[in-house]
Amino acid sequence: MERKELIKLKEVAKFYRMGDSVVKALNNIQLKIYEGEFVAIMGPSGSGKSTCMNLVGSLDTPTKGVIYLDNQDISTLHESDLAQIRGRKIGFIFQSFNLIPNLTAKENVMLPMMFQGSSISKRERKARELLDLVELTDRQHHYPNQLSGGQRQRVAIARSLANDPEVILADEPTGNLDTKTGQIVLDFLEKLHKQGKTIILVTHDPDLAQEYAEVIYWLKDGELEKVTKRYGKEFRVIHKKK
């Protein structure tokens, strides 16, 4: 069966101007993410993986090339249109959780739905459902600073699911957690993947990438070094930089 292409980057580059010189943060990136895939974007710091994540997550627009999200060219969209599409189709999970400190767990989960204009009753219902899913029903009225790191990241997972996005984009989601709580968070992501969600995991840890992902994009110095794909228990290179 032909799987739906969800995100496609075509010869994408991102340059930054720094004083007089131009920094090529990312160059000539080709990437295709299919619906339901668990993909990892792998690279050491400085490899351009954060820039890549920003582009994949439509937080930023490319200097060159085209980005398709759900077959729509989003590389030239206005920031506010981009925000609306992003809010609907992509759920973000950050390394440092990034919950709004003045809002309770439940209100944090409700926030993305507010920006989409959902009714308050729908927001309440959905937030309760999602907090139930991440097993934090009893913590819904707590503020972020009253929650542990693992609990916060689970709230962030619930928030990422608020608008039923097709893609969950997780940027080093276990970076600030100990191994055990990190494991719980990854297990949630795995569970979501099994339910059909597309997961994009951005990480510097090759073991982590290889434990969970089906396809891994290896970045180095702003370029795509190779792409590996899981076949059974081993990964095979399906694309290599020429």
Next chain:
Amino acid sequence: MIGDYFTLALKNLKHRGIRSWLTLLGIFIGVMAVVALISLSSGLKTAITSQFGVENMEVITIQAGGLSGYGPPGSGVTEPLTKEDAEAIDKVSGVDFAIGRVISSARIEFNKKTGFVYMASIPEGNNLKNIYDTIGLEIEYGRHLKEGDLTKVVLGYNFYENTETFGKRILPGDKVTINDQNFEVVGIAKKKGSFILDNMITMQEDPLRDLLGEDDRVDVIAAKVRSPELMDRAKEDIEKLMRRRRDVEVGKENFEVSTPEATLEMVNTILGGVQAFIVIIASISIVVGAIGIVNTMTTSVLERRREIGVMKAVGAKNSQIFLQFFTESGLLGLVGGIVGVTLGLLIGQVGVGVINSFLGSEVPLDINFFLIIGTLAGSFLIGSISGIVPAMNAAKQNPVEALR
């Protein structure tokens, strides 16, 4: 949808530190000043009017001009009014009757202590009640002076109330010494709220003239008109008469004829000046407050950069971020307004209480509902306007930069 922004803004305001609230000082001082001023306006008017002794709206006051010094009315004038002037004014058409009064400072002794006060005469006449009405003299304790009460006096309320000067209250029946002559107190006048009137000794004209060695001089003439409509006409006639009697041209008068309207107008001018002053102070204060809000909102945008980035990442449009900060800023202003209105009304209440206890009046607190609503709406507006630029800065944040 807009309700959501208010809810969010309230949540954020609840978590604000004392620093944010201090920047509101300007707003609430400004609002407080305006609200206190307006709620006190009746009270202030009464207080100022009472100092001018405007008692009877049908009385024209005539005084000699050319003051050469400070003192009670008529003192130190080069060409004083005379008994004959009073008699002539009494005959002006439109004038019911005219009373000439002698006013002077006096030394009074009681309880072996001495005080310096003013004394004023009441004229001889057969219609004393009318005279008392005209000069606004009412009795609190004891009785009025009667004809033939040549060694009796009526004292102002302060002689009874204030025991500082003489060590004890002076009561009807007490004996006092005025300029070395003995008098018996028969009455204490009602409280007027005017320093001069409450410290005044009133006695018959003859003993006062004896005391002063004065024959003919009159310091002030009070002319009661037959009806208020005749006021302007009577004033003109009196002026004409006095010019003739004193042989002066128009514009070079050495006397002054004033109506209660003129006095009230002066009161309004004074009150207007006070109001303008307070409004200017309040405006400056509100401008300072608005700058304070700009400042606190700008800081807040910087502090919450990451939060803005997160909101954008989860789908907030620029306009939604703008509205969020704009609403918050407006609510900040509104809080300043609420505090200001509350304190302003409180000050008004205390002020009215003070005025009423001092004057013995029953002036109400002027609470204008529209003023309060308008003030609160204005505070919200000032807050939101102050928040426009910071909110625009918040909306313009690049999500990637903000999340870094």
